[in-house]
Amino acid sequence: MEDIIKEAYIESIKNIRKGDKEEEVKKIQEKIKKAKKIIVATNNEKKFKVIKDIMLKVCNAQIKMINIDTKFADLTRMPALYKGLLALDTEKGDIYISRGRLGVPGSGSMLIILDKKGRILTASLSPSSVIHRENIEKRIKKELIEALKRIGISIN
Amino acid sequence: MEDIIKEAYIESIKNIRKGDKEEEVKKIQEKIKKAKKIIVATNNEKKFKVIKDIMLKVCNAQIKMINIDTKFADLTRMPALYKGLLALDTEKGDIYISRGRLGVPGSGSMLIILDKKGRILTASLSPSSVIHRENIEKRIKKELIEALKRIGISIN
Amino acid sequence: MEDIIKEAYIESIKNIRKGDKEEEVKKIQEKIKKAKKIIVATNNEKKFKVIKDIMLKVCNAQIKMINIDTKFADLTRMPALYKGLLALDTEKGDIYISRGRLGVPGSGSMLIILDKKGRILTASLSPSSVIHRENIEKRIKKELIEALKRIGISIN
Amino acid sequence: MEDIIKEAYIESIKNIRKGDKEEEVKKIQEKIKKAKKIIVATNNEKKFKVIKDIMLKVCNAQIKMINIDTKFADLTRMPALYKGLLALDTEKGDIYISRGRLGVPGSGSMLIILDKKGRILTASLSPSSVIHRENIEKRIKKELIEALKRIGISIN
Numbered sequence: 043m044e045d046i047i048k049e050a051y052i053e054s055i056k057n058i059r060k061g062d063k064e065e066e067v068k069k070i071q072e073k074i075k076k077a078k079k080i081i082v083a084t085n086n087e088k089k090f091k092v093i094k095d096i097m098l099k100v101c102n103a104q105i106k107m108i109n110i111d112t113k114f115a116d117l118t119r120m121p122a123l124y125k126g127l128l129a130l131d132t133e134k135g136d137i138y139i140s141r142g143r144l145g146v147p148g149s150g151s152m153l154i155i156l157d158k159k160g161r162i163l164t165a166s167l168s169p170s171s172v173i174h175r176e177n178i179e180k181r182i183k184k185e186l187i188e189a190l191k192r193i194g195i196s197i198n
Numbered sequence: 199m200e201d202i203i204k205e206a207y208i209e210s211i212k213n214i215r216k217g218d219k220e221e222e223v224k225k226i227q228e229k230i231k232k233a234k235k236i237i238v239a240t241n242n243e244k245k246f247k248v249i250k251d252i253m254l255k256v257c258n259a260q261i262k263m264i265n266i267d268t269k270f271a272d273l274t275r276m277p278a279l280y281k282g283l284l285a286l287d288t289e290k291g292d293i294y295i296s297r298g299r300l301g302v303p304g305s306g307s308m309l310i311i312l313d314k315k316g317r318i319l320t321a322s323l324s325p326s327s328v329i330h331r332e333n334i335e336k337r338i339k340k341e342l343i344e345a346l347k348r349i350g351i352s353i354n
Numbered sequence: 355m356e357d358i359i360k361e362a363y364i365e366s367i368k369n370i371r372k373g374d375k376e377e378e379v380k381k382i383q384e385k386i387k388k389a390k391k392i393i394v395a396t397n398n399e400k401k402f403k404v405i406k407d408i409m410l411k412v413c414n415a416q417i418k419m420i421n422i423d424t425k426f427a428d429l430t431r432m433p434a435l436y437k438g439l440l441a442l443d444t445e446k447g448d449i450y451i452s453r454g455r456l457g458v459p460g461s462g463s464m465l466i467i468l469d470k471k472g473r474i475l476t477a478s479l480s481p482s483s484v485i486h487r488e489n490i491e492k493r494i495k496k497e498l499i500e501a502l503k504r505i506g507i508s509i510n
Numbered sequence: 511m512e513d514i515i516k517e518a519y520i521e522s523i524k525n526i527r528k529g530d531k532e533e534e535v536k537k538i539q540e541k542i543k544k545a546k547k548i549i550v551a552t553n554n555e556k557k558f559k560v561i562k563d564i565m566l567k568v569c570n571a572q573i574k575m576i577n578i579d580t581k582f583a584d585l586t587r588m589p590a591l592y593k594g595l596l597a598l599d600t601e602k603g604d605i606y607i608s609r610g611r612l613g614v615p616g617s618g619s620m621l622i623i624l625d626k627k628g629r630i631l632t633a634s635l636s637p638s639s640v641i642h643r644e645n646i647e648k649r650i651k652k653e654l655i656e657a658l659k660r661i662g663i664s665i666n
Contacts, residue, residue, distance in 0.1 A: 461631060477635060
């Protein structure tokens, strides 16, 4: 991953970068598919189960939830991201999946997949529950499938 | 906005927070609709025009692009967000709209709307262009409409 | 401030930037000295008093503490900074002063001054209390005086 | 490290946290002393040499500079930190040392040591060069010695 990122950065500096490349998307897919340990940044059993069931279709990993209350991330500017970083800082894993508010209160939710250095691999967004009024487990399922789909991993 | 955020934060601390509230979503809508000056974090005329045309349907604002090369944000962990912060730090405005890569190279793109303190009001995501292979102006249009829709602002 | 930052950014892009300029330091001083409202990101009366007494020697501002528990920032990667952002997001002010842990547990403390957009104007650091074993009010006093001194504001 | 952080976070949640603990500071020392590979986030030979010479007194590590232009970090809100993250994202290492501007133009400089997940282990600050007018290598030397000293590592 470091080499691929370095190459992309150097392209940006030289002003010859033309957008994502297939090998970059492949590398992200590979990182997720080859993960041996996945940390889910929630301490809610139901949400955890939804995420675990889907991820087990993608990779052969140990999947773990955390035992710290993540609601504190709601006092940050990007709760979804900071939940993920909280998991990253307190657990060893290959990838980290978190879900929470996107930004300010009212801004809807974000599901986000980080690698072991805290880099964002993919994500997905949902409208505010005020807008969609859908069951939360169903919504999380959709979000995770969408996050995987946008980097080319399809779930049946 | 500060009072609404404070209230939400206090609910989180007290562990009584139940997700976004209608008044919070309304407040975000209002901030966008009442914006007098919008800064678009791009120096690309075409991309700017797409965003400007849509925003003029939502609000009666002066809309401006920036004159700094934003490609440097591509060397950060969240290029879309850091383009927005670059605009925030160099221009006075009520809201800031930026668009760029979500995370690592290959992670697709994000469009993001910030307020004048750099708080995230809404956003939307697209797959990697490797995946969608769509015209970029069309894609940006979709992204902006989607970002507005998820907080309850519809564009015809 | 926006214009000064823009100029500095353009110098960096052109590769002609040679470090801080006197007018930039003067601008920071001015922002602090002319502040009309200062928010201190603490809900501890004693710490607040130390900071207030010093700031009143520098500027003629209303100085306010916040009424949200800031300990939650301790679950972030930069507690001192995130306390400041928490204050920024919940209160209107011209400048924000916060103090907390620098980074990981054990990394000592940081005092930080932000402007109304959340930009860092100055800061100072202390060793871990395990290392210095000094009274906390005395330490905060030193930190604030040091933070001001490094941008050219002297307190007698 | 993850376990120590988790314990500290849980103490914060329970509201029983009393500041840094000796074992936490020891852990940070150990991480630095046992580093096998150190990445210095600069492409300037002179600055690199200053840092390398000091670090070789502390640990028995391979020490490497990066070959990407880091000036782009100057367009972010915390140039010193983002230089470090740029190194983290493009090189494998145990710890990362970076140095750059603290915040806005005029805010002086910061030297910062990150671990392999991008967590801040220690740091130090210098006034704006406009204020101190000192030779830069001398200044970097002071900063690194200070950063190590504040977590209990002394250099003779």
